[in-house]
Structure formats: C-alpha cells, structure tokens
Amino acid sequence: MISFDNVTKRYPNGYDALSQVDFSLNQGEMAFLTGHSGAGKSTLLKLLMLMERPSNGRVLVGDQDLATLGNSQIPFHRRRIGVVFQNHQLLFDRSVFENIVLPLRICGFDPADAARRAHAALDKVGLLSKEKLNPVVLSGGEQQRVGIARAIVHKPQLLLADEPTGNLDPKLSEEVMRLFQQFNQVGTTVLIASHDLGLIARMPHRVITLQQGRLLSDGK
Ligand SMILES: Nc1ncnc2c1ncn2[C@@H]1O[C@H](COP(=O)(O)OP(=O)(O)OP(=O)(O)O)[C@@H](O)[C@H]1O
Numbered sequence: 504m505i506s507f508d509n510v511t512k513r514y515p516n517g518y519d520a521l522s523q524v525d526f527s528l529n530q531g532e533m534a535f536l537t538g539h540s541g542a543g544k545s546t547l548l549k550l551l552m553l554m555e556r557p558s559n560g561r562v563l564v565g566d567q568d569l570a571t572l573g574n575s576q577i578p579f580h581r582r583r584i585g586v587v588f589q590n591h592q593l594l595f596d597r598s599v600f601e602n603i604v605l606p607l608r609i610c611g612f613d614p615a616d617a618a619r620r621a622h623a624a625l626d627k628v629g630l631l632s633k634e635k636l637n638p639v640v641l642s643g644g645e646q647q648r649v650g651i652a653r654a655i656v657h658k659p660q661l662l663l664a665d666e667p668t669g670n671l672d673p674k675l676s677e678e679v680m681r682l683f684q685q686f687n688q689v690g691t692t693v694l695i696a697s698h699d700l701g702l703i704a705r706m707p708h709r710v711i712t713l714q715q716g717r718l719l720s721d722g723k
Pocket residue numbers: 514515516518519520538539540541542543544545546547698
C-alpha cells in the first residue's frame with residue numbers, strides 16, 4: 504500500500520530531514536511512526552500527501568509511483584487519503600455537520616449523498632447527536648473525533664495521522680486509538696505519527712522508528 508524506496512528529503516536549506524529511508528506497509532496494516540522531535544515523521548507524512556517531493560528515491564502509494572503524478576493530479580491523489588492532525592484544523596464558524604460534509608461537496612458529491620455519508624461518519628465516531636453544534640463548544644476529545652470523521656468520510660484507503668493524541672489525556676488518547684483500530688479492522692491502512700511511547704507500547708501494532716531522518720528500527 505505504501506512503499507518508501509531509498510527516500511531522501513533535503514529541504515532547500517540543505518538539511519536532510521529523511522535519509523535513505525526504506526520500508527513498506529501492506530494494505531490493511533496499521534503501524535506507528537515514532538522518533539524524537541525533528542526525526543522526520545511529519546516530513547514522511549508530507550511526502551505521502553504530496554505536500555513535499557523526495558529529493559531522491561521513490562514513494563509509492565497503492566502501486567503508484569508518486570513521481571508520476573503532476574501537480575494537477577494532487578487533488579485526486581489526496582482523495583485516496585484521510586489525514587488527522589493534532590490541532591484538528593476544524594472550521595469554527597460552521598457546525599460539526601458542515602465540517603464533515605464540506606470536503607464531500609468540494610469533491611462534487613451529490614448533496615443528499617454527501618449528507619448521508621457525513622451522518623454515517625459522525626455515527627461511527629459517536630457524535631451524531633452533536634451534529635448541529637459548533638465545534639468550539641466540544642471537548643478536546645470530541646473535536647478530535649470530528650477531525651477523524653472528516654478524515655474518513657470519503658472512505659479513504661489510507662488513513663494518516665500526525666500526533667492525533669498530542670493534546671489529549673491518556674483515556675481520551677486510547678479512545679482515539681480504538682477508533683483508528685476500528686477503521687483498520689474494516690480494511691483501511693493506518694499510519695500514525697506519535698511520540699507517545701507509553702500509548703504505543705500498549706498497542707499491538709508495528710512501530711517504525713526514525714532517528715535524525717534515518718530508519719532506526721522497525722518491528723514490535
Ligand atoms: N520546510 C523546511 N525547511 C527546512 N527544514 C525543515 C522544513 N520542514 C522541516 N524541516 C526540518 O526537518 C526536520 C524534520 O522535521 P519534521 O517536522 O519532519 O520532524 P518531526 O519528527 O515531525 O518532528 P515533531 O515531532 O517535532 O513534529 C526538523 O529538523 C525540521 O526543522
């Protein structure tokens with residue numbers, strides 16, 4: 504599903520955020536990506552989303568070499584991927600429902616179909632009863648669940664998360680992880696960047712560790 508083949512990412516200032524990274528993730532797998540602050544976790548996720556391009560090596564998503572995709576194809580590529588951020592990036596001038604339905608409308612879904620899918624996504628994260636509220640009144644854990652509903656509403660094959668539990672206490676963090684596991688159990692490939700080593704140790708998943716841009720270890 505994902506393959507990094509000898510990938511180096513050098514930023515324009517000459518800094519190598521990733522050096523010769525090699526790993527692959529099978530379809531339907533769930534893994535954590537960890538490492539110290541600045542190890543290159545976000546950079547690796549940005550390469551998968553085509554927010555950055557590698558300086559060397561190849562990145563494949565679902566057998567497609569991302570180098571073959573031009574900038575005009577980036578929106579189509581991103582429709583295969585769901586992304587969850589630490590700070591939710593929710594729109595606070597719209598309701599919970601509108602936050603979820605908006606990406607579908609932008610993708611051109613029929614309004615009734617978009618509404619049905621948005622309700623199904625909110626139901627999956629247990630927030631259907633809060634659809635009319637403004638996300639600003641929700642707790643941090645609930646806001647993160649809205650972010651997850653928005654990431655999965657278009658049924659992506661690949662779900663990426665960048666420090667999704669960074670602002671949450673241990674109990675809420677485990678709830679969020681359980682949600683990721685549920686999506687993984689129905690076939691979504693999941694990669695979660697996190698430096699919450701305690702939480703990662705309690706989960707039965709593969710752990711890919713970066714250190715100063717290099718792959719330090721890969722296993723459980
Ligand atoms: N656009 C950029 N230009 C130059 N250097 C960058 C750029 N983006 C990131 N870096 C550097 O690349 C390194 C890796 O950054 P990255 O954000 O990938 O790390 P990270 O593991 O996600 O860190 P954190 O856990 O703190 O978010 C850091 O030293 C960072 O300063």
